[in-house]
Amino acid sequence: MTTTCSTSTADAASVLREAMVRELREWGAIRSEPVEQAALTVPRHLFAPGEPIEAAYEPNKPLVVKRDEQGLALSSLSATHIQVVMLEQARPEPGMRVPEVGSGGYNAVLIAEMVGESGTVVSLDIDAEIVERARDCLKAAGYERVIVARGDAEYGYADGAPWDRIIVTAGAWDIPPAWIEQLAPGGRIVVPLRMRGLTRSVVLEPDGDHLVSTDYHLCGFVPMQGAGRHDQRLIPLAGGPEGPEVGLRVEEEQRLDVAGMRKALCAPAVQRWSGVDFDHVDELDFFIGMSAPVFGVLAARVSAVDSGLVDPAAKRGAPTLIRGASFAYRTARPVEGTERYETGVIAHGPEAVAVADEYVELLRRWDRDFRHRRPAARIEVFPAATPTSDLPKGRLIEKAHSRVVVSWPGTREGLLRHTGITHREGT
Template sequence: MTTPHMDAADIAASLRAAMVRELREMDAVTSEPVAAALVTVPRHLFALGEPLEAAYAANSALVIKRDGSGLALSSLSAAHIQAVMLEQAEIEPGMRVLEVGSGGYNAALIQELVGAEGKVVSVDIDPDIVERARDCLKAAGYDRVEVVLADAENGVPEEAPYDRIIVTAGAWDIPPAWVDQLSEAGRIVVPLRMEGLTRTIAFERSGDVLVSRSYCLSGFVPMQGSGSFSEHVVPLAEGVALRVDEEPQRFDIEALRQALDSPRLERWSGAAFDLPDELELFLLTNMPQVAMLHASEELVAQGRFAPSVTRGVPALTRGGSFAYRTKRPDEEIGGFESGVFAHGPEAEAVAAEYVELLQRWASDHRRRGAARIQYVPKTARTALPSRGLIRKRHGAVVVSWL
């Protein structure tokens, strides 16, 4: 609570305390060390030019730099996701930590967690961001953090090995340097893109592979430099597109365009619609040929598409047919029932396959943390399965369901 007689420092401290209380209520903060770091570090000193209320909003990211077209190149992530990632990392005093993607604030939080005996290295490819991070860290009293200008694809080998590597930019892959520079008992926390969606995953070593301890929904400014990746946007009609990670040539684009004009088939699963982020991960890692279907709000308002497409929804495609998820109120279920809209000559078949997936998830995996995610480097002597496999440049992601 603030009063008219408080000075700026007192107001900032009050807002910090309120932010931490809110983060506790959201279960983003679950440990005392992370809470103490968030209460201590003056976040507003890393949010230059922003009102104090904006700097201490628990669930809002602040853009630090944009390119000429207005696309965000760097941001101060929402305190909520920073807290969750720090909890995933379980940083202890005395650890050596590499942060990929600089901004300053998160590195300051890590410095609080590792203490005087620990080491924090933050690396970024953008000289403007590096200079800004150094200035902000110095102003806030955290100039022990080493901020390095480099392409993070190569890590920072001079200070390796690291007990923790925390990646604060959206990564499409895990480069060999990160694995090589991780200590034997180390942990990588990385927002990893998989088939068009991103999950922040805490990985630990298990022999030659990395195995998830936890994962959560997230969104980050994408990685720059040699580790960058651009999705493919496949226009199907005005206001309708597929977004895919793989080369789009494997889709029968002309046939899918024709399917848009075919009658819509509806099929309902009888299963509850719940936990959409978990459901989407299941769908995208169990479909043989998948894309994210996007359509405009105008087309939804015209009744041509379900509302799920406005933010993107997993679409199962087969030749010139496709199906995607929707929902409807259901009093017996006590919420919503999941269902499918399908188009094209094989609409019945793709709808039936999609409905079976919805039913299987609802009966077997409808809970938090049901996925086991592994990262298998190309150098690992590990056989790869045919199911739940997502190939990357330097290895593969394998998702299985418990």
Template sequence: MTDVTADPDRAAQLRDQIVDTLIADGTIVSKPVETAMRAVPRHQFAPDASMDEVYSAYNAVFTKKDEHGVIMSSVSAPQIQAMMLEQAGIEPGMRVLEVGSGGYNAALIAELVGASGEVTTVDIDPEVTDRAARLLAGAGYTRVRVVCADATDGVPAYGLYDRIVVTAGAWDIPPAWVSQLTAGGRLVVPLRMRGLTRSIAFDRAGDHLTSVSAQVCGFVPMQGAGAHREELLLVTGTGEIGLRFDDGLPADPSRLDNAVRTPRAETWSGVLIGRQEPFDTLQLYLATVLDGFCIMAVDPDLDTGLVAPANRWFCMAAVDGGSFAYVTTRRTADEASVEFGVHALGPDAVALAERVAEQIRTWERERRSGPGPVIRVYPADTPDDQLPDGRVIDKQHCRISISWPAATAA
């Protein structure tokens, strides 16, 4: 027995502390979400975890790993769950489908829909659904339906749904997730676009979806038919530097073979940002305007200093022909902020570094103070002339359009 299950009163106290923290940081903004998160005993859905693990506002609890240690299932961090429930706007009496089962989030949804609503949770892994069903029943949420199936097809037996909440990282939007929504229904999904994942709330309008909010997040990736692997391009023979592409490698990746043999070009943008200030719109903006956008990672065990990213695990980058560039930062004199810069390697390194830096300056002038883009999802056979202006990302089942509003002064 863990310390949490041994002392439920202490667990309830810690649960209230988490909710108070999430109210203070602006994650929880509605009374229904607050009430649900105070009511559901989170510790009963992670019985093997310690008190510190279960009752941390910003950390997930991992419940299943494969033989290589890769996370297969988890109870998401309370902050992420509260954020997505606020995005979903679930009301009493609604019919809700949850894609990705763990038990705890389905219990929160059950609290939100009340006795007159319906909750169905689906997962491809029978071990996960068996565990979720057992834990839900033990916590008293016997009305939640638990279905073992590949969620690519949705769960048509119990739809149409007012809300579909996806709790696994998705690369694509299968048609069933749109067709099984009611008119005006909402899909909340952690969607990966060009290597960036955002929890996006989409409202249905006919055959397509339009975003109403987007928040930074990270999730265990989808399994089954919806699984999708990024492609990795190693630009050094040792594997020191890897470039991850979400939608296919460059046309001739061998052109990068000698990029690291050239001197590193460095340019600085003059754009400053506070150390704790989010810059997720910059990430989306560069992913929109740079054709060769990708994510760079450096193996710390093989790092020779050829590149110097601010974050070796996740760094915005771009490829153009035989050159590649990446975004980094340097400290300012007052150390209260950092400055964005660009490093590049390859025969056109100087020009590429300056082009990327100029896009950072454009973001500063026109996008930093304004709203983020509108993201729309259309059927895969939608012609180009029926799509709005902006970056179009083609997936297997859909076409995603990222459109920025009119520029605003910084």
């Protein structure tokens, strides 16, 4: 009886797995044979006990494993889509030694399939419960050769270093020195790195005294805990006793005219249309985020959208350019008679017209210079002690251990002008 049951589950899983892989190939998320083979081989449902088997094989569905008291996700089985994208970025090869930050079991096993029996995979998690869970799942799936360890990623995992690849599956705000120290020559770090509130899975490789990106991709992950934890500030712009209805997510260093912006939100808005197609939104948003002198992400509850206080774009978080008490955020509208959408901006405040025009100018610059370029930006991570005079031109983002510079090589005007230290902005 049991045999019949588990055989039919295995058969159903195999059919679902093939369909998932087919879809991920069609989306362009799986691009290589080793990643495809790993995804076809590993029984993902064994890492999602208690979930319907169909949910385990939905290509773009993260499954939350643990929440905090406020209901915020602390751990999840990440969506297969982003896992395969990051494996394509990392390209672990047979025999390689790879630690994964953040355990669940499934991603570690995909890596184990790629590095083979001669390779080493360590999965590191700060949470004892998650470590236990991952070990149980790995045992059930027969992958006990994956080592699961408890520890804070801030200090890396020295036992077994140097590592050929370091794959991080929790949202990081900084690059701890331990990761660089423990990286083998010619190694590669793949990390969801938050820059000015926007997270991209960045591929970083050593280049002399610093790290330089070779690729990046939109992603979202549960935040890093432990010594590297770095919370974002949510500045309420409107709301009542139940909490903010409209808020601005900003990095901690920026100082803002909050009272002015609150007043501005209630005053009539200025709207501008750019003529720029609304597509490749993650690329466009990253450009705006790194180019706006002062930047935040406007977020709103449905009630604020329904009441007409903000545009529906704010429901998903709208990149926002800020100047004093004025701010502008992006929106979109359908282009009549076509399937296209056009990008526009909505601006509030005493300088609404000026910030709207500045935003539209940035949209047009992205359209002209970067729409067809991949990867368009260069992300460089320098040690915190690097003097400003030794840094390349670009957007400087200060972290605790590092100074991150994002630049846009090859613009018609040359590199963006050197914009100084972010924490001085907005003052």
